[in-house]
Amino acid sequence: METFGHLAHGFSVAFTPVNLMWCLVGTTLGTAIGVLPGLGPALTIALLLPITYQVAPEASFILFAGIYYGAMYGGSTTSILLNTPGESATIVTALEGNRMARSGRGGAALATSAIGSFVAGTIGTMGVAFLAPIVVKFALSFGPAEYFSLMVLAFITVSAVLGSSSVRGLTSLFAGFVIGMIGVDLQTGQPRFTFGTSELLDGVDVIIVAVGLFAVGETLYMASRRYAGKDEIVPLKGSLYMTAAEWARSWRPWLRGALIGFPIGAMPAGGAEIPTFLSYAIEKKLSRHKEEFGTVGAIEGVAGPEAANNASAAGVLVPMLTLGLPTSATAAIMLSAFQSYGINPGPLLLTTQADLVWGLIASLFIANVILVILNLPLIGLWVRLLKIPAPQLYAGILVFATVGTYGISQSPIDLVILYLLGAAGFLMRRFDFPTAPVIIGMILGPLAETQFRRAMTISNGDWTVFYRHPLSLTLLTLAFIGLVGPHIWAYVERRRLRGPEHVPGDA
């Protein structure tokens, strides 16, 4: 029940005119960058990180959270009207949503996704408010060994379990580790991986890595693929008001999607792909209009995954705020914003920074209300944004990328690193390496190292500490299963499938 008291306090923080203004700016900007292909919340928040030197922590986190939620709403508009998912989380929305738009029901698809996002976002934010204090009680008993093992589990799930290949996911993660280790080692003061240069002593800024991979890499990739053909914008037809039948078909998928999305997002695994695909599969199975799936577009296939996507985005905030464990690129960059304020997210955050945390959670409720207003009556504005031609859009992105990186220290070296990372980002896109693990590895890697060394110092150099503690052992076992399990499973499946095929051919 104390949660209600905290929330009431949070609303008193969020309802100040200044913080409401930041919430409005964040949600508007978030929707815009969600709509625009090529720009995402991780890149935008990275570019805005310098604002942490200017305003109070409450203000900048309300801004960032507004961008984070807004991008989820805006991304679905692009998926439905353009069939180019801006975010991996909205791939599934494009499946049915674009078909609905093509068959003249784009209005209903946009409405169900915006209202579903609102319903699921509100349920998810409630989940954050009630689950976070419980996780904190549990996390207070964690020692450095448990933290390290938990981070190992998160590393495995974000890089090896999600995504198309565990080897390539882990490669991205390890590249992130190397980038994260560049600079002075905080415990001993030794420079590492600086190649003898003084420019690298401070390490590589997360802004440069995020902008290099997401802006420069993406622009090079889009330029290289001009022969790939373009997606047409489907003109918006149909009323934005859903009919009674459409409401009846939507509300159950919204609730189911929220119930699938939030727990998966809140686990130290994160990721929006699994809950959206899961929700899609369930809705397809339960729907009474199966014939609409894959043909004219089924509204359940938009409502469920959109809800799951937004609820899991809310869920990601639970491990971030209570354990300091980011499980998406955006969350990792928000974690570095905490670091820039000298705040350590962890179990103590909810008590030491009560204004910040509860103000942030309250502002998420307000953001959801603003977003549903921004995305339904004002949808025409965002559709117009989709018409910005690609040449000027990508050239403009790179102008802002220059401001963001060159502004850090006016050093051309930063631009050189930016462009090298951009080239790497291009190759990663081209050869199907995920980019989010790089950001997570670079932010979370040094934290994992700190916990590892702390645990080893406490145990006096005894490695067994990681498997003598039962909780730590459990987490490491889960990580091991996550790493090896899918391969064993695939091997067994292959054997099973191949077996009967071989017999008649050999005979």
Added chain:
Amino acid sequence: MSTSNQQATPSRLAVPELSIGIGLLACAAAVAWQTLAIPVSPLYSKVGPTVFPYITMTGMVILSLLLIVAALRGGWQPEEEKETPTDWKAMGFVVVGLLANLLLIQPLGFTAASVIMFVLICYGFGSKRPLRDALLGLILALAAYFGFARALGVNIGAGFVENQLNTIINSIISMLRA
């Protein structure tokens, strides 16, 4: 005959993927070289600053070997990516635009360098109206300079264009005061 499914994906050496694997192995070697260069005080010999770098290096070696094996078995690049021919000309203009920005940002300042980069990238992406693009780039760069950078308190230095504008703005302000 039963293996017709497997013949659909012939196991041939994939050169681009192989070079990525070898490149990663070279990165692991660079990590090893830089780790050896970290001076370790005997005080921290238990878990010093080199333990994590060595773990990372080991991981990278294993991963690069797995990537090389995958490359020898035919690679992993998605078919859709392989079939799309690379537009080298468009990419070339983007790269030239980035390099121009890198080389000109100090001598000419942010705005002028950005306009040149903007025009080159637009041309690379197929825009055929460089003059209009230059104007758009100028507006955007000035908006970025005076709005974004000032709002964030980021100092991106001033070049020719910025200095001229600052003088004009200052003179207007002093005229208004007078």
